[in-house]
Amino acid sequence: xxxxxxxxxxxxxxxxxxxxxxxxxxxxxxxxxxxxxxxxxxxxxxxxxxxxxxxxxxxxxxxxxxxxxxxxxxxxxxxxxxxxxxxxxxxxxxxxxxxxxxxxxxxxxxxxxxxxxxxxxxxxxxxxxxxxxxxxxxxxxxxxxxxxxxxxxxxxxxxxxxxxxxxxxxxxxxxxxxxxxxxxxxxxxxxxxxxxxxxxxxxxxxxxxxxxxxxxxxxxxxxxxxxxxxxxxxxxxxxxxxxxxxxxx
Numbered sequence: 468x469x470x471x472x473x474x475x476x477x478x479x480x481x482x483x484x485x486x487x488x489x490x491x492x493x494x495x496x497x498x499x500x501x502x503x504x505x506x507x508x509x510x511x512x513x514x515x516x517x518x519x520x521x522x523x524x525x526x527x528x529x530x531x532x533x534x535x536x537x538x539x540x541x542x543x544x545x546x547x548x549x550x551x552x553x554x555x556x557x558x559x560x561x562x563x564x565x566x567x568x569x570x571x572x573x574x575x576x577x578x579x580x581x582x583x584x585x586x587x588x589x590x591x592x593x594x595x596x597x598x599x600x601x602x603x604x605x606x607x608x609x610x611x612x613x614x615x616x617x618x619x620x621x622x623x624x625x626x627x628x629x630x631x632x633x634x635x636x637x638x639x640x641x642x643x644x645x646x647x648x649x650x651x652x653x654x655x656x657x658x659x660x661x662x663x664x665x666x667x668x669x670x671x672x673x674x675x676x677x678x679x680x681x682x683x684x685x686x687x688x689x690x691x692x693x694x695x696x697x698x699x700x701x702x703x704x705x706x707x708x709x710x711x712x713x714x715x716x
């Protein structure tokens with residue numbers, strides 16, 4: 468019989484309550500598995516302060532294969548990430564991450580999630596907002612569902628002006644269309660060259676290079692509109708934290 472007691476590195480994704488003062492923690496582990504673990508004890512339990520959203524550490528668990536239950540017996544925190552609770556924008560960006568991981572059913576990249584939470588934990592508000600866009604694009608890339616932005620899917624060109632051309636992302640065709648091929652009335656997202664270059668840097672450059680490139684307000688608006696749409700499509704429906712945080716993010 469396998470050992471019922473085991474340990475793993477884990478990040479606390481969310482908490483919910485059950486019974487009288489008990490909680491259930493949703494944990495993300497390095498192998499991308501999501502673990503639902505009961506956290507017993509009331510207000511005086513030491514686990515109450517340790518097991519909190521976005522804390523990273525080593526979790527000790529006890530699994531009962533007969534009852535098909537899992538209990539968290541101890542949690543050694545290595546990163547508290549208290550900065551996420553000190554600012555509304557940071558907290559909301561982290562909440563978007565929570566919803567993504569919770570709905571992704573264990574397919575979210577462990578390193579990507581922790582790098583994002585570590586980054587926004589110490590970032591100013593505008594950098595948090597840009598960090599969220601980088602996080603979403605990297606999620607799409609890691610899942611292999613990021614659209615090809617290199618040229619027009621209808622004619623194969625990048626437009627008459629080459630690298631300065633404007634392309635339009637078509638949700639219907641899941642690709643880009645150039646100015647010469649776009650038809651009147653098509654529902655598209657505009658993507659100027661600077662927006663596409665930013666996405667290329669995020670995908671292929673180092674984290675430092677990606678942070679160094681700061682899009683202006685117009686380009687940021689284009690990126691935000693496209694990436695929020697693509698995230699909703701990846702999630703199979705609206706992302707509630709994006710909708711409710713519209714005036715914040």
